[in-house]
Amino acid sequence: MSVIYVLITISIIVALVFLxxxxxxxxxxxxxxxxxxxxxxxxxxxxxxAETNPKTENQ
Structure with a gap:
């Protein structure tokens, strides 16, 4: 269970470094x-x- 706390701490530190x-x-x-x-x-x-070309509007 203590490994999870270490991994969460390391991931937060890495995220803060990237931020x-x-x-x-x-x-x-x-x-x-x-x-x-x-x-x-x-x-x-x-x-x-499209607005300036009247040929496309009439066809």
Whole structure:
């Protein structure tokens, strides 16, 4: 039974280490996407294509 307490303690410690690493990475901007916003303007939206193309609406 004491092995369960040891495993639960170790798993909580490991989970806290991963949570700390995740929070630190987010604060440092590790997950910021700097490439997509600059390229997004090059692609047309699908809704704009459907609205501006009258041929697809009449058929």
């Amino acid at each position: 700390y690493a995740f929070v630190k990475a987010v604060k440092q901007g590790q997950f910021d996407d700097t490439y997509t916003p600059s390229v997004r303007m090059l692609f047309e939206d699908e809704t704009k294509k």
